[in-house]
Amino acid sequence: MFLKTLKIENDAKVVREILFHKGLNLIIDETPTDALQQSGNNVGKTTVLKLIDFCLGGDGKNIYNDSEFKEKSNVEIETYLKENNIMITLVLKQDLAKHDSQEITVKKNFLKRSEKIQEINGDIYSDKDFLEKLKALIFHSGSEKPTFRQIIAKNIRYEKSRLDNTVKVLHVTTKSEEYEALYLFWLGIDTNTANKKQKLQHQKTTEEAILKKLRKETSHSQIIQALSVINRDIDELNTLKTNFSINEDYQNDLNTLNALKSDINRLSTELGRLNLRREIILEAKDEIEKEYADINIKQLQELYKTANAFIPKMQATFEDMLEFHNKMLNEKVKYISSEIPKLEQDIVTANELLQSHVNDERNISQKLIKLGAIEELENIIQSLNRKYEQKGKYEEQLRQWNESTEKLEEIEKSLTNINNGIASFEIDLEKSIIEFNKFFSKVSEKLYGEQFILSQNKTERAYELKIGSVGGLGTGKKKGQIAAFDIAYIQFCDEHEIPCAHFILHDQIENIHDNQLTLIADVVSKSNIQFIVPVLRDKLPPDLNPEDYKVLSLSQGDKLFGI
Structure with missing residues (x-):
């Protein structure tokens, strides 16, 4: 155009x-x-x-x-x-x-x-x-890289950087990978990988910067060990916190505790009454049963004889009287003992209920006692928060470390594959440079009496283009070199229909x-x-x-x- x-x-x-x-x-x-x-x-x-x-x-x-x-x-x-x-x-x-x-x-x-x-x-x-x-x-061209502005940079030279540099015509911050894409495009070599390589190299630089920063702050082993200690501390603090579990409804717990105490007092009194009654009944039963053993049969028989002397025609015999006496005692014992089973059941029930109330009282009392230790609980929570913050920081560092390491490995593999692919173009690149130098050397010799030659140099990151010269270049000579390069490039493109x-x-x-x-x-x-x-x-x-x-x-x- x-x-x-x-x-x-x-x-x-x-x-x-x-x-x-x-x-x-x-x-x-x-x-x-x-x-x-x-x-x-x-x-x-x-x-x-x-x-x-x-x-x-x-x-x-x-x-x-x-x-x-x-x-x-x-x-x-x-x-x-x-x-x-x-x-x-x-x-x-x-x-x-x-x-x-x-x-x-x-x-x-x-x-x-x-x-x-x-x-x-x-x-x-x-x-x-x-x-x-x-x-x-x-x-x-519909490829993303190089951009249109990069391609025409050498065609429009009025800024100092482009007037002073023959092939380094882009901004001073331009990466080697971007120049490689531009140089290959200039020379008519389409690798279809230049844009991908630039993106991968940018990603690599980012991940390397992350790892460099992480290494400056700590090491992978230190992160692992720090997390181990922090997790242990968190477990211990959580155990302490569990013991400080607080009932959200403090007033309800307090009311329940008061009711339990009242019930415990009532049950204790009732249980005391039941036990006392049971003891009295058992004592009465024992006393009656002792009458069987303590009765004096001889005295009773003498008493019967005396009574019979005054009342000769008594109908009941002594044996009948003795049987009646014993029967009366049995009935008395039976009557007194009839209340014992119910009392014992009531005592068991009261004891169970009392024990339940006592357990409830102890649990609620512990909760309420812990509420009184809120300052200590807050200290535990604050310590936990600090530990979780530390844990979050180290876990994020570990995540970044692992993620960046994995990404770098993937990027390196991709770059190796791309570079191997680009390396296969090296013969074509050398051929293109040879063809370009046919024009460059002739034009430069005509303009300044010296043959300039373009060459490529493969660095770790990318291919670079360099211009060889004999002796130092003055400003005028540099301008002649640039003009010769730009003129030779158009001649080269026309020859190869680029x-x-x-x-x-x-x-x-x-x-x-x-x-x-x-x-x-x-x-x-x-x-x-x-x-x-x-x-x-x-x-x-x-x-x-x-x-x-x-x-x-x-x-x-x-x-x-x-x-």
């Missing part, structure tokens, strides 16, 4: 329209070098690159939050873009020479929420879908030697490439005719936004 046009407009008019072409595209600042100190070099030439970047998924904030506009307040530029509802339209085309080739029209404004416009070919997209759609249209962006945006091109810009113009004019650079007219080499390459001319009197 090439850049066809960039248009800046509001509801009323077109503010600026830039038509791009193949080869070198110059955005020229007409400000004389000796006037830069007064003007501040703020005509907006680098802003053109930022507007293109904005249309390709950038947030656009660097357009009005940048030192380039230090003579104008950032608020002024931001207000202009938003209050005038400035619309930026970028048109990309598959082949600039073919009228009917595919086009991609991107429209964006700087407003938010419901007023935000973000379209591709007339269709509105969310931020995520917007980037995925561009990736599908330009690079014919979808790519055919435009290169470079800022600060003034830092390369004069003859290099002329050579770049020559190389890209013979290739299927757009090389777009903002530059001061005074910095252009004398042998380069700017009118042949100019797509936009800016000055203090004709700034990009006209303000």
Whole structure:
């Protein structure tokens, strides 16, 4: 895809329209070098690159939050873009020479929420879908990694990190695994595992961090032993707490206890009465039974003879009288003893009931006594709570330890399988690099008289790309290396039919030697490439005719936004 046009407009008019072409595209600042100190070099030439970047998924904030506009307040530029509802339209085309080739029209404004416009070919997209759609249209890829913004990072170089680094074009915090996915994509090697590997590596880093933190605090054995002691303490405290089981209805227990005490007193009195009566009856029975043994038969017989002398005709004999006496005693004993069985049953019943009441009284009394020891119980509960907190902490540490260890083992296995799979691509990777170096070495030699070579290095985490050089690189030489790499990459893609962006945006091109810009113009004019650079007219080499390459001319009197 090439850049066809960039248009800046509001509801009323077109503010600026830039038509791009193949080869070198110059955005020229007409400000004389000796006037830069007064003007501040703020005509907006680098802003053109930022507007293109904005249309390709950038947030656009660097357009009005940048030192380039230090003579104008950032608020002024931001207000202009938003209050005038400035619309930026970028048109990309598959082949600039073919009228009917595919086009991609991107429209964006700087407003938010419901007023935000973000379209591709007339269709509105969310931020995520917007980037995925561009990736599908330009690079014919639907994979999650690398992202669209990562892929085009080397095509848009105006930030310092991208101007200073040839292949390390992403944020400084980018992981090796993400770079590996990007490099393999650049070289046309589709492993279908890059995204999975990045996620696994991220998970591995997380689990390793958890284990590192756990090891710093304690050890696995210490956790096990601590839990053993804590569980023992909890068992002991729970036993103490059980002995302090409290009846929730204290008043009911107290009323029951009072009733039991009253019943116990009543039963004790009744039992005493029953026992006393039983003893009296038994004593009376014993006394009567003794009469059998104590009676004097001879005296009774003498008494009978005396009575018979006075009453000669007594009808009852002595034997009859004795039998009557004994019979009377038997009846008396029988009568007295008849109450004994019932008394004994009543005594047994009273004893059982009394014992039951005594047991109940003891149990309830213990409960109520323990209620009086509430402070001690609270101490036990507080100790239990502390132990449970400690237990929870150690159990969570143990869970994390075991879980992280198991996860790490699974991740390592998965990474090993993926790396083994990627390793099988190593031959293809080397072949791709060899093919790339055919272009890279030729372009770099033409631009700077030195052959740069790309190479791969397999680290423990991922494959890396490195550029070999002879001697140290000055700023100009570094710029030449970067330009050579970007140009060679597009040539490599065209040779191997790898979808790519055919435009290169470079800022600060003034830092390369004069003859290099002329050579770049020559190389890209013979290739299927757009090389777009903002530059001061005074910095252009004398042998380069700017009118042949100019797509936009800016000055203090004709700034990009006209303000």
